[in-house]
Amino acid sequence: MMAQTPLSTPHPRSPRVLRRPLLAALGIARIRALREGALPLAVGATLILSACRTADEEAAATMPEGPYLVVLGNAQDGGYPQAGTKPGPAWEPERRRYAVSLGIVDPETGERWLVEATPDFREQLHLLDAAAPVDQIPGLAGILLTHAHVGHYAGLIHLGREVMGTRGVPVFAMPRMREFLATNGPWEQLVRLGNMELRPLEDGVPLHLNHHITVTPFRVPHRDEYSETVGFRIQGPTRTVLFLPDIDKWERWEEEGTRIQDVVAGVDVAYLDGTFFADGEIPGRSMSEIPHPFMVETMVRFRDSPASERSKIRFIHLNRTNPALFAGTEERRAIREAGFRVAEMGEVVEL
Numbered sequence: 240m241m242a243q244t245p246l247s248t249p250h251p252r253s254p255r256v257l258r259r260p261l262l263a264a265l266g267i268a269r270i271r272a273l274r275e276g277a278l279p280l281a282v283g284a285t286l287i288l289s290a291c292r293t294a295d296e297e298a299a300a301t302m303p304e305g306p307y308l309v310v311l312g313n314a315q316d317g318g319y320p321q322a323g324t325k326p327g328p329a330w331e332p333e334r335r336r337y338a339v340s341l342g343i344v345d346p347e348t349g350e351r352w353l354v355e356a357t358p359d360f361r362e363q364l365h366l367l368d369a370a371a372p373v374d375q376i377p378g379l380a381g382i383l384l385t386h387a388h389v390g391h392y393a394g395l396i397h398l399g400r401e402v403m404g405t406r407g408v409p410v411f412a413m414p415r416m417r418e419f420l421a422t423n424g425p426w427e428q429l430v431r432l433g434n435m436e437l438r439p440l441e442d443g444v445p446l447h448l449n450h451h452i453t454v455t456p457f458r459v460p461h462r463d464e465y466s467e468t469v470g471f472r473i474q475g476p477t478r479t480v481l482f483l484p485d486i487d488k489w490e491r492w493e494e495e496g497t498r499i500q501d502v503v504a505g506v507d508v509a510y511l512d513g514t515f516f517a518d519g520e521i522p523g524r525s526m527s528e529i530p531h532p533f534m535v536e537t538m539v540r541f542r543d544s545p546a547s548e549r550s551k552i553r554f555i556h557l558n559r560t561n562p563a564l565f566a567g568t569e570e571r572r573a574i575r576e577a578g579f580r581v582a583e584m585g586e587v588v589e590l
């Protein structure tokens with residue numbers, strides 16, 4: 240069980256203060272929770288990366304009392320900087336961006352879930368421990384997986400006997416994904432030794448994480464070499480959030496009968512595939528082999544939608560080549576001016 244969240248304790252010697260250097264090291268210099276209505280967004284509380292704030296503001300910062308999700312990574316599978324990046328400014332700690340992942344927290348029950356187990360699992364569990372401390376290790380009521388591309392499941396290795404040696408962590412996955420994990424090393428060893436327990440996800444069938452939170456997986460077209468690919472609809476007592484980090488072009492989904500505009504209309508916040516900003520981003524590589532909706536295509540698609548629809552969209556899963564990964568770029572400004580956002584590590588959405 241999680242006691243009162245220390246982030247809401249204003250005392251100067253509270254764990255929040257002790258945690259500050261840690262969060263700074265992780266690239267989240269300052270955390271500030273804004274209450275509902277403080278942002279022109281349908282987001283209850285959003286942790287804002289803020290460079291300067293007063294002690295009063297610090298004291299006012301609170302984590303939500305009800306269920307919430309926290310963005311633990313906003314980059315594509317390889318993270319930023321990617322392996323092989325030569326020494327230089329890209330390696331400055333504040334530029335570090337983890338592979339796409341969310342934490343889901345229910346402060347009332349003390350339960351926490353991870354969405355995706357990325358190659359940055361170690362740091363992301365640490366971030367989650369900082370935001371929502373628990374006594375247990377790993378203190379996860381479950382891990383939910385979208386698909387078998389390395390940036391989304393390879394972090395499961397940390398459950399194994401070489402690392403944490405966990406007992407029975409529930410890992411929720413679709414049928415092909417479960418089959419893949421159960422029959423291929425090293426994953427099958429995690430199943431065989433009971434480090435993790437595979438639990439079913441079914442297309443379109445709501446999974447009740449507890450009496451507060453429901454997650455509904457839905458299949459999407461993607462390069463399905465080893466597994467299906469799903470997105471998640473995460474529903475709490477007050478808000479519904481869409482998590483769709485990987486999908487081929489929107490047209491392909493539309494051919495299967497689903498329009499992204501209709502899906503976004505049914506949620507309050509939408510974390511959408513923002514892998515690439517525009518065509519030609521990866522020199523010397525054909526981008527048709529790795530189809531994703533370009534950010535510019537998504538923005539054109541929602542151009543005539545009301546501002547209230549556009550402001551729901553927060554791009555996630557940004558590739559290292561995407562100039563919108565960092566604030567201050569022309570591309571980031573263009574996104575903002577068009578009424579969209581980019582997901583930031585550490586931001587919180589009250590569910």
Ligand SMILES: [Zn+2]
Nearest residue numbers: 316388390485
């Ligand atoms: Zn991916």
Ligand SMILES: [Zn+2]
Nearest residue numbers: 386388461485
């Ligand atoms: Zn993928």
